[in-house]
Amino acid sequence: MTEAITLQTPLSDGDVEKLHAGNRVLLNGVLYTARDAAHKRLHELLQAGKPLPVDLRGQVIYYTGPTPAKPGRVIGSAGPTTSGRMDVYTPALIAYGLKGMIGKGPRSQDVLDAMKHYKAVYFGATGGAGALLARRIKKAEIVAYEDLGPEAIYRLEVEDFPVIVINDVRGRDLYAEGVRAYAKT
Amino acid sequence: MREIKASDITAVVAELCMRANYELGDDVHDALEDALAREESPLGKDVLSQLLENAEIARSEQVPMCQDTGVAVVFAELGQDVHITGGSLSEAINTGVAKGYSEGYLRKSVVGHPLERKNTGDNTPAVIYTETVPGDRLKITVAAKGAGGENMSGISMLKPSDGAEGVKRFVVETVKAAGANPCPPIIVGVGIGGAMEKAALLAKKALLRRIGEHNANPADAELERELLRLVNDTGIGPAGLGGRMTALAVNVETYPCHIGSLPVAVNIQCHAARYKEVML
Numbered sequence: 001m002t003e004a005i006t007l008q009t010p011l012s013d014g015d016v017e018k019l020h021a022g023n024r025v026l027l028n029g030v031l032y033t034a035r036d037a038a039h040k041r042l043h044e045l046l047q048a049g050k051p052l053p054v055d056l057r058g059q060v061i062y063y064t065g066p067t068p069a070k071p072g073r074v075i076g077s078a079g080p081t082t083s084g085r086m087d088v089y090t091p092a093l094i095a096y097g098l099k100g101m102i103g104k105g106p107r108s109q110d111v112l113d114a115m116k117h118y119k120a121v122y123f124g125a126t127g128g129a130g131a132l133l134a135r136r137i138k139k140a141e142i143v144a145y146e147d148l149g150p151e152a153i154y155r156l157e158v159e160d161f162p163v164i165v166i167n168d169v170r171g172r173d174l175y176a177e178g179v180r181a182y183a184k185t
Numbered sequence: 186m187r188e189i190k191a192s193d194i195t196a197v198v199a200e201l202c203m204r205a206n207y208e209l210g211d212d213v214h215d216a217l218e219d220a221l222a223r224e225e226s227p228l229g230k231d232v233l234s235q236l237l238e239n240a241e242i243a244r245s246e247q248v249p250m251c252q253d254t255g256v257a258v259v260f261a262e263l264g265q266d267v268h269i270t271g272g273s274l275s276e277a278i279n280t281g282v283a284k285g286y287s288e289g290y291l292r293k294s295v296v297g298h299p300l301e302r303k304n305t306g307d308n309t310p311a312v313i314y315t316e317t318v319p320g321d322r323l324k325i326t327v328a329a330k331g332a333g334g335e336n337m338s339g340i341s342m343l344k345p346s347d348g349a350e351g352v353k354r355f356v357v358e359t360v361k362a363a364g365a366n367p368c369p370p371i372i373v374g375v376g377i378g379g380a381m382e383k384a385a386l387l388a389k390k391a392l393l394r395r396i397g398e399h400n401a402n403p404a405d406a407e408l409e410r411e412l413l414r415l416v417n418d419t420g421i422g423p424a425g426l427g428g429r430m431t432a433l434a435v436n437v438e439t440y441p442c443h444i445g446s447l448p449v450a451v452n453i454q455c456h457a458a459r460y461k462e463v464m465l
Contacts, residue, residue: 037302067249067292076290077249082333082366105366105425126232126424127333127368128457130252132239149304150252150292164228164426175365178427182226183420 004162010058011099013119019165021172025123026160031062031102033154035081038145039089046092053144054153057097060123063104065150066140067130075140075156077130080104083122087111094120102163106175116169123163124174136161187264187321189465191272194325197463198281201327202257203289205459206249209240212396213372213433213458220370220423220430229428233370236423236456250457253331254291257282257311258389260328264320275313278325283307294332314386326393328460334371334453337363340385343447349408352377352449353415356435359451360416365425367453372396373416373435374452378442388452391436393460405437412437 002024007015009029019025032054034042045052063083067076083103090101091114099120104127107115115122125133139157146152166174214237221233243250259278263269269277286293286308295309296302312330339359343351356375363371376387399406412435422428433456442448 064252065292065294066252067254068290070248070290076292077243077252079252081253082336084366104368106364124365124424124426126235127365128251128455129235129239131242131246131248131250132235134248135242149306150294151304175425175427178226178228178422178425179364179420180427181420182422182427182429184418 006160009060009100011060011121012058016099016119016121017169019121019168020170021165021168021174021177023165025163025165027060027163028159028161029157031060031156031158031161032056033062033064033066033156035063035065035151036085037148037151038153039086041145043089043092046096054155056093058099060100060102061098062102062156066134066154069140075134075137078134078137079130080125080127083107090114094118106173107167112167112171115167116171119169121165121169122167124166125163133161186266186268188268188270189323190270191274191277193465194269194274194277194323195281195284197325197465198259198278198327199285199288201325201461201463202282202285202291202329205327205329205461206254206289206291207247208244209250209457209459210395213456214240216396216433217456220433224423224428224430226422226426226428228426229423229430232423232426233430249291250459251331252292253333254286254294255329255331255459256295257308258328258330259311259313260326260393261313261315262318262324263315264322265317266321267323274315278313279309279311282311283309323465324462325465326460326462328393331455334367334455337367337453338388338451340381340448340450342381343449345445345447347447351447352408353412355449356412356451357415357419359453360421360431361419363453364421368455369421369425370423370430370433370456372433372454372456372458373412374454375412375435375437376450376452377437377439377448379440379448380442381448383440384448384450385452387438387440388450391438392452392454392458394436396434400437402439405439409435409437
């Protein structure tokens, strides 16, 4: 398999356009976590034309709700949650300037269209590898919506966080291509 | 009459919650190793290796395998001759869940009302099923059930004329629709018969079986083998990225049902089948 591409966040349009479905990427820098409840709030703010609690332009959102950190650790287990649940909130975030998302599972056509139009990329992290992935998180702090507990927005600092490009700006879909290659029905 | 203290129930439930989340069963571990050997997709092999490494980290460091430490689904088989003292069974279980999820640094993933959606803060209440059985023991099984697989589950009220072919179609459709979402390789629980809710419960109970064990009824065991083949033919593979190992097992449980019904439920479990049991 080909070598991984090392990328630093925040991401530019150029960074995003260079990526192809199937590329392995090692992400470095800041990621922001957000899942269902936080996305609902962010979406309501965007609809009302109000500022977000965190400037997400150029940034990458990681769909995760971590377990609490054991004493002496940065974070608990933190693997990806199912991205599809955030689909309805995502096109507006991409239009606003979000450049990348990390999760697992396929995205809706609306999300893919927004990614193509505004230049954003969707990465997959290995579902279920919460303890393994947490090792790449070097710093974690809640920056918004602390009342949401595990669904709060965390600012993470990551080192070589391993992901794979699922959807690129050209409309390719790694899930569809993979299943086609191995399906016997 | 044998007495069992509510406080003892609380203590074991707390322990089971933690162990279920930290320690993958040896049968699941072996099934993942087997899948790794048989997988043809290089990406698929890579995913399986990561999952095995992840399980080892979780076990040795006593941390959760997955951030979704789930809702606690608790099965209590209560012997008819047991007398529980010092509190109610359900309170003892819920106190145990709160304790286990707090002391075990597990995630609090329960909202108090499905529409209001305010986190209860302690992962209670658990979903509890109590069955009365002969004898004087209390068997408790705690299953940590995450949303990934659960959300991809489904139920269909088939017609008797749909038959086994109809069942196979529904199971495969459900698995295909799920794709990558339930973190394949999955374990598929299939419940057939009973009434609508019974079929769903059968499907969940089907997940509490050691991988490699088949239904005692030869026809149902054959259906399990056929379904596993059909599911793996979908090509979904580990992490849904394409491959030959989409499911580690398909388990079927059946129950008598109405002459006019054929209820089929499919409960999808991710590869991390996390459940532990104890006999009090």
